Amino acid sequence: MVKQVREGRPRSVHAWVAYELGTRIVTGYYTPGEYIPNEATIGEELKVSRTALREAFKILTAKGLIESRPKLGTRVRPREFWNMFDSEVLRWCFDSTPSPEFLRSLFEVREMIEPTSAALAAKRATDEQIAAVEEAYRAMEAAEPGTDQVILTDIEFHMAILRGTNNEFMVSLGESIKTALMGLFRISSSKESAYQASLPGHYAVFLGIRDRDPERARFEMKSLLSKSSRKALDHLAEEERGKVGEAV
Template sequence: MLQPASHNNLTHQLVHELGKAIVREQFAVGEGLPSEAEICNRYQISRTATREAVKMLAAKGLLVSRPRKGITVQSRDHWNLFDPDVLDWILSSTPSLQTLRDFLQLRLAIEPEAAALAARNAEQADLDAIADALRRIKAAEEGIEDPLVADIDFHSAILRASKNPFFMQLRSFIETALKVSIRFTNQFKGVDSASYLDHRKIYDAIAAGDAQLAHQTSHVMEAEALQLIEDRIKG
């Protein structure tokens, strides 16, 4: 049963409940969801809210409605993986090493280039934001700041500083996935927080306007994290 709330909130609660169930394979691909009546009874929600929730999940690629077949579950290759909700459901269901590898491969393709663009395009406010996150990464090593939040803010600030609108719009996706991937990679490294010195190298290159060095230092960091996952998969 969902928590008491307004109609819109109940719809969103149902979206999250069904979305997590689909991602966790509680409904098989190609099979239909329970009937509207069953969902209404199980979650104590109206048919109108149920239909709205189904439409929202279809827009995210998790469901499809076809004549005579009704509403069925879609395979993962149809899901909108850049949707923050979908990504959150995947990552909250204990992601596989393969999923972490796929994400780190994407980071390796994007973040070094974003760092290079930041070295060329960053304004003082952007540099201040990166520097502030870097300061908090150092404080996290001393147990003063939240290491995960500081690390995410550092990478997010670089995406903003790139001034590339496509990179900037990837921020919510990157931030959501970083919450899990950083925790796993730090665990594999045997550390509790990000390396201040490694992040400092990236910041120094960006602040100096050295695009090549910014790209190189960011690439080294992302490649190291990816190699950790690759080694785990092989092992």
């Protein structure tokens, strides 16, 4: 089976090659443990130089996706070695259709971090930081359905809470997974009704933080994430059923 090459290259050819090969890896076209075609074969297929390929391989190696084995070639590493917090790896996962397992794993990470972050923000956030959380929520309310503002304001709401923890590790982790949050919000907020339905949950989180009630903030964030997870997985299942229906 020949992989269809996407059209449209950026000015950086090696970045485009890394995207092509990285997407193939995260979607399972090249599976963990498999040796990918040699430079001559891939170069001919993608119509790029060996120099561009080698630079792309360096990028993928740094992200933990591949490793070179002397006299054997380049193979895909097991998923446990992939840097799943890398913004490009996350983007490659969402540019294809993410699996339910991938989404569940991502929500599990969020459920470990964000309820605790909301509780910490309720205890530690300054008045200015709480005002920033409210401002982000009001921007969510004002966002025009169907536009990128729906997603961007949602991300800013969650980032404002992370900044309100005054824990630099929490903030750094949030910055690392912004790409994943954008992908998740595109899925869970794809329907206008779903986005509107999520607003009361976001407001409840804000109120818990504003009222300096850590356990309430924790509970409301956990509830919000639980609902978001179900919506995202249900939407993914609907898409899969639609594909099956088209194929019949």
